[in-house]
Amino acid sequence: MRSLWSRFFGKNQFRADDSVAIAMRGDQVALVRSRFNGSTPVEVLSAHVHDVPLVDRGEWLDDQIDSMHLKGASCRLVLDAADYRLLNVAAPEVPQEETGQALRWRIQDLIDFSIDEAEIEFFPMPLSARSHRDHMLTVAVCRKDVLARCSNWCEAAGLNLQIIDIPELCLRNLISRFPEAERGVALLRLEAGRGGLLVQKEQALYVMRDLDVAGDNLLLRLLAQPEQGDGGQVDMLALEIQRSLDYYESYYGLPTLGSLVVAPLARNTQTLVDRLNQALGVISRAMDVSALVPCREPLDDATQQACLPAIGALLRGTP
Numbered sequence: 001m002r003s004l005w006s007r008f009f010g011k012n013q014f015r016a017d018d019s020v021a022i023a024m025r026g027d028q029v030a031l032v033r034s035r036f037n038g039s040t041p042v043e044v045l046s047a048h049v050h051d052v053p054l055v056d057r058g059e060w061l062d063d064q065i066d067s068m069h070l071k072g073a074s075c076r077l078v079l080d081a082a083d084y085r086l087l088n089v090a091a092p093e094v095p096q097e098e099t100g101q102a103l104r105w106r107i108q109d110l111i112d113f114s115i116d117e118a119e120i121e122f123f124p125m126p127l128s129a130r131s132h133r134d135h136m137l138t139v140a141v142c143r144k145d146v147l148a149r150c151s152n153w154c155e156a157a158g159l160n161l162q163i164i165d166i167p168e169l170c171l172r173n174l175i176s177r178f179p180e181a182e183r184g185v186a187l188l189r190l191e192a193g194r195g196g197l198l199v200q201k202e203q204a205l206y207v208m209r210d211l212d213v214a215g216d217n218l219l220l221r222l223l224a225q226p227e228q229g230d231g232g233q234v235d236m237l238a239l240e241i242q243r244s245l246d247y248y249e250s251y252y253g254l255p256t257l258g259s260l261v262v263a264p265l266a267r268n269t270q271t272l273v274d275r276l277n278q279a280l281g282v283i284s285r286a287m288d289v290s291a292l293v294p295c296r297e298p299l300d301d302a303t304q305q306a307c308l309p310a311i312g313a314l315l316r317g318t319p
Contacts, residue, residue, distance in 0.1 A: 018070055020159060021310035022061070023078035023167070025191065027051050031064060032310040043294035044314075049306040062157040071158035076313040077150050078165050081194065084142040085111065086168070086208065090134035091124070103139055111141055119144050123169075126204050129253025138208070140166055163316065168198060168208050170312030171263075175200045177292040177315075180259045186245065187287070189263040190272075191305065197241060199248045199257065207248050211240050234272070238279035245282065260284045263308060264301035 023030040032047045052060045065071060087110055092102035103122055108115040118141050125136045147164055154161040171187060175198065178185050184201040190211075199207035245257055260282050262273050269286045276284040289295070289304050289311055299307070 018073040019076070019314060020065070020070055020073050021076045021078065021313040022154075023170075023307065023310035023313065024057075024080040024083075025306065026080065026082075026193070027053055028306055029057065029060070030307040030310045032307050032314065033068065033070070034314045043296050044299075044311060045296050047295075047299055047303055047307045047311070049303055058153045058156055061153050065157040065159060073159055075154050075159035075161045076163050076165060076310075076316065077154060077161060078167055078170055078309040078313050079142065079146070079150070081167060083146045084140055084166060086166075087111075087139045087141060088125070089122075089137050089139050091137050103137070107139055107141065113143060117144055118142070119147055126206055126252060128251050130251070163313070165309075165313050165316065167309040167312075168196075168205065170309040170316070171198055172200060172203075172205050173312040173315035173318075174289070174292055174308065175261075176203055178261060180261070184248075184254060184257045186241070186257055186260045186282075187263060188241065188260060188276075189308070190265060195237075197244050199244060201254065206252055206254075207244050209240075209244050211237065234275045235279055238276060241276075241280060257282055261287045263287050264289075264304040266302040266305055269301055 017035055019034045019036055021030075021032045021034070023032075028049055029052045030047070030049050033045045034043065035045055050060070065073070087107055089103060089106055092099060092106060094102045099122070100120065103120060104115055104118070107120070111118060120139055120141050122137045122139045125138055127133075127135060150164060151161055171189070175181055175185060175187050178187075181200060182202060184199070184206075186207075187198045187200070188211075189196050189198075195211040197207065197209045197211055198205060241260065248254060249256055260276065260280065262269060262276065262284055264287060265272060273284045273286050287304075289299060289308065293311055293315070
């Protein structure tokens with residue numbers, strides 16, 4: 001995918017050795033620091049999660065960057081899922097240089113604000129095995145004022161903003177490092193308020209799906225009182241996952257996936273993995289980011305859960 005929303009990038013002096021990634025989710029902000037050797041991150045130096053209301057975020061970021069002596073560091077920022085939309089749209093039959101404008105016209109009735117207030121980026125989805133199907137694009141739509149606000153935070157903190165990214169593409173960078181990625185693998189990520197499933201083969205994302213059955217109720221029932229059961233919610237989750245895997249196989253004409261990787265939960269990740277192994281026909285396992293990216297200090301599951309998109313952002317463009 002091309003660089004997202006590049007006209008919002010900052011122009012501060014660049015320190016090539018240090019890089020910072022910031023990922024937002026509700027009132028939480030994940031801040032990850034890495035040091036680069038050439039174009040490859042040597043290791044994650046630190047990863048922290050903080051509760052920061054939106055109104056205080058600019059001042060908080062300035063204080064953090066100042067205290068860490070990171071003025072001038074490169075920065076990659078990951079949007080909160082609530083701040084953008086992903087739309088699947090058939091590729092318009094226009095010259096390549098006119099695609100962006102044609103997409104703006106096509107999606108204007110699919111969003112709840114004026115297209116004049118929107119910035120868009122797009123990337124192609126893999127071709128279907130069904131030859132009569134249109135070539136589909138995924139369009140990311142975000143309000144201009146959201147992007148400008150993020151850019152202003154970074155500029156005021158003295159950071160060199162390189163890219164504004166979205167979690168799905170950041171997680172893709174991590175999935176590419178899974179040993180199962182060459183054959184094809186699914187990543188399940190559950191958070192307190194939402195959940196999602198990504199299906200990827202090599203470098204290409206085939207499925208990006210929000211899961212309605214994920215979130216607060218499942219985590220509370222399954223993890224807080226596992227002995228009382230989950231009210232069938234894991235079975236419903238397994239059904240939604242299986243439907244997505246079936247779609248991947250039939251729509252793209254690809255072999256059955258052999259594994260599902262479960263991103264860390266705040267706690268008791270293995271409990272969910274065990275339940276999914278009982279309910280699904282694919283092997284499930286827990287993810288550990290330290291097996292994919294060297295980390296100076298061990299990261300607990302709660303930190304990994306919040307910081308995965310930021311860590312993935314640091315891997316963009318690396319081998």
